[in-house]
Amino acid sequence: MRRGIGSLLLCILVAGCAGGDARPHVRLPLVQFEKVTLVDADATVRWFVLDATVVGPDQALVAPSPITRFALERDDVVSGKRTVLAGALPPTARSFEDRGLDPGGRYRYRLTFQVAEGTRDTVESGPFDGPKLWTLVFKSPTNAFGTGCVFVRIRKYEKGIGWVDAGHTHDEGDRIGWWKEETDAVVSQHPVRLGDGTTLRVDFNTGTTLTAVRPARKVVEVHRCKAIYELETGKKLGCDKVVEKRTFDCFEISFRDSQGNHLVNVPEPRVLDQICPEHQANPDAAPAEPRLFEVRRLLDEADRLWNVDSAASIKLYQRLLREHKDDVIRLQVRNKVEGRARQADD
Numbered sequence: 001m002r003r004g005i006g007s008l009l010l011c012i013l014v015a016g017c018a019g020g021d022a023r024p025h026v027r028l029p030l031v032q033f034e035k036v037t038l039v040d041a042d043a044t045v046r047w048f049v050l051d052a053t054v055v056g057p058d059q060a061l062v063a064p065s066p067i068t069r070f071a072l073e074r075d076d077v078v079s080g081k082r083t084v085l086a087g088a089l090p091p092t093a094r095s096f097e098d099r100g101l102d103p104g105g106r107y108r109y110r111l112t113f114q115v116a117e118g119t120r121d122t123v124e125s126g127p128f129d130g131p132k133l134w135t136l137v138f139k140s141p142t143n144a145f146g147t148g149c150v151f152v153r154i155r156k157y158e159k160g161i162g163w164v165d166a167g168h169t170h171d172e173g174d175r176i177g178w179w180k181e182e183t184d185a186v187v188s189q190h191p192v193r194l195g196d197g198t199t200l201r202v203d204f205n206t207g208t209t210l211t212a213v214r215p216a217r218k219v220v221e222v223h224r225c226k227a228i229y230e231l232e233t234g235k236k237l238g239c240d241k242v243v244e245k246r247t248f249d250c251f252e253i254s255f256r257d258s259q260g261n262h263l264v265n266v267p268e269p270r271v272l273d274q275i276c277p278e279h280q281a282n283p284d285a286a287p288a289e290p291r292l293f294e295v296r297r298l299l300d301e302a303d304r305l306w307n308v309d310s311a312a313s314i315k316l317y318q319r320l321l322r323e324h325k326d327d328v329i330r331l332q333v334r335n336k337v338e339g340r341a342r343q344a345d346d
Contacts, residue, residue: 029064031113033125042162043098045072045109045125065115067091074098077106077127103133103157131157134206136176138267141213141251148172148213150253154204164192164202170210176255177204207258216252218266219245224274228287228296232332238287239276240297246272295320295327299337306340317341 030050037044049067070089075082085098101107109125135155142149153167154177168179178188188205225239253265278285287293302316318341320328328334 027062027065028115028119028121029067029113031067031111031121031123033109033111033123036109036125036128038131043101043107043130044095045098046095047111047123048094065117065119067113068116069114071112071114072096073110073112074100075108075110077108082110099160101130102159103131105130131163133157134208136206136208136255136265138253138265141253141267143213143215143251148251148253150210150213150251152176152210154206156202156204158202161194161200164194164200166190166192166202166204172210172212174210175205176208176210177206209256210253211256211262212252212254214252214254216250216266217247218250218269219247220269220272222246222272222274225276225279227276228293228300230292230296230331237289237293237296239279241279291324292327292330295324295331298324299331299333302337302340310343314341314343 032048032050034046034048036046068091070091070093071087072085072089073082074085083100085100086096089096106127106129108127110122111124112120112122114120133156137153137155139151139153149169149171151167151169153165155163155165158164166177170176170179175188178186179190180186181190189201189203191199192202193199222244224242224244226242227239228237229235230237248269250266250269253267254262255265256262298316298320302313302320305313305316317337320337321341325334328337
C-alpha cells in the first residue's frame with residue numbers, strides 16, 4: 001500500500017458484534033471491526049476474530065465454529081447506496097484495501113461472515129469520512145508594495161490514483177489552481193509525475209479565488225525549559241517548564257471557496273519551543289531532587305519579583321521560611337530570605 005504525508009487514522013466505533021448464538025450446534029465466533037486507515041488512494045479496513053470460547057448447546061465452554069468466508073460491503077451514509085467490495089474473502093482475511101472512495105463522502109462498512117454450519121451473521125462499523133477533495137497549504141506570503149502574493153501548494157484527491165500535488169505563486173485576485181504552462185494561456189490542467197514514473201495531466205481548478213494577503217500579528221504560546229541550578233555547586237537540579245505568550249508578525253490570507261464562503265488562513269510560525277533534550281525524550285521526566293529543585297525555583301522567582309512586585313516577592317520568601325526552612329539553611333540563603341520576609345512587617 002502506498003503511504004503518504006498526512007495520514008489520517010480513524011478509529012471506527014463498532015455498532016455491534018456477533019457471537020454467543022444460542023441455536024443448537026451453531027457457535028458463532030466474536031467478530032469486530034478494528035479501524036479504518038486512510039492513506040493516499042487507499043482505505044484499509046481491518047477487523048479481528050476474538051480467540052475466545054463460547055457457550056455451547058449443553059452450556060459448556062467450547063471453541064466457536066470455524067469461519068469459512070467473509071463478505072465486505074460499503075454503505076454510502078448520505079445516499080444509502082451499498083457497494084459489494086468482496087463477496088468471498090478467505091477465512092484468514094483480516095483486512096481489505098478499498099480504493100473506490102469518493103472525496104468528501106461519508107461511509108460505513110458491513111462485514112458478513114459464514115461459519116461451517118452455514119449460518120451467517122453481520123457486523124457494522126461506525127461511520128467515517130472519506131478523503132477531502134482539496135487541501136491548500138500557503139507558504140511564503142508577501143505584501144511588499146500593497147499587493148499581496150503567496151505560494152500555494154495544492155493537494156487533490158484524484159479518484160483511483162490518490163493524492164497529487166501542484167504548486168504556484170498566486171497574486172491577489174487569482175483563481176487558485178490556474179496559471180500559465182507551455183503557452184501564454186492560463187490553464188487549470190497541469191502535469192503531475194506519478195510514483196510509477198508516468199506523467200498525468202490533472203485539473204487543479206479548485207474553484208477558489210485568492211482575495212487578500214495582508215500583514216497581521218499573531219499571539220502564540222512558546223514552551224521552553226528553564227534550567228534550575230544549585231548556585232553553590234553549579235549542579236543542574238532540573239527544569240522549570242515555562243509557557244510564554246509571544247506576538248509575531250505574520251500574514252492573513254483571505255480567499256473565497258467554490259461555495260462562495262469567505263475563509264481566512266494564518267500560516268503557523270516556525271516551531272519556537274525550546275525544550276531540553278531530557279524533556280524531548282521524556283516530557284514527564286522528574287528532577288533528581290524534587291524538593292531542592294522546588295526551593296531553588298521559588299528562590300529564583302522571589303528574586304526576580306523583588307524589584308518588580310515586592311509584595312508578591314515577600315510572600316514567596318515567607319512561604320520558603322514556612323515550608324522549606326531546612327532547605328533554605330542548606331542553600332545558605334537564610335539571612336537574605338529572613339531579611340526580605342520581615343519587610344512585610346516594616
